[in-house]
Amino acid sequence: MKALDTAMELWADPDDMIAAWDNMQDKATMECLVSCLVGRANRIADLGCGAGRYADVLSYSRYYGFDQSVAMLRTARMRGRGLAGVEYAVLDVFAYMSDNSYDAVLLLDVAQHQSDPVEAVRLVLNNWNAPIYVFTVLVGGAEVLHNSVVVPEENVLRMLFDSGMKILYTLQLGMDESFCSKLYGVTRSV
């Protein structure tokens, strides 16, 4: 899975951007993560965790943040100092087969920066087996928006259906009328 070049450049040298990203701290996502995971997930893998935006709020559990960017993880580790149960590792999350030891796997604001966001989600569902997944995808009509790929929502829904996933909840995270970011919580329908 190949990330967009422009996004890769940003993640390799993110220091000027981290404060701006923090200002876009997504309250709705945080509330959703807390209400869906607390009490259900004691081992959480945050794939493409970046600078660790959600480590604090999820540190009630064992939290494992994985990212390919050494620079992003440097900030995450600095911030995570003092948080018990928080660990980080450098990893290409799309080229890794997990040992299925997680209660929840998160892919937040990562898929939309890959060349094929739907395939990125599919790889995670296949390679990181867990009872609960939470991911965000940019959906709508536009083609490309600030280092992101926008996909038709029906493609995401079809892929979830084909993979045997059951949607627990969706949350629209705003933007404008032509596209929006959606957060999906899904589980395996057995």
Ligand SMILES: C[S@@+](CC[C@H](N)C(=O)[O-])C[C@H]1O[C@@H](n2cnc3c(N)ncnc32)[C@H](O)[C@@H]1O
């Ligand atoms: C837009 S940031 C989102 C960070 C975090 N999830 C958040 O919401 O704040 C995307 C992150 O995904 C990471 N990423 C992209 N492709 C990846 C891959 N193949 N393996 C691991 N991390 C990846 C980038 O390095 C970057 O830190």
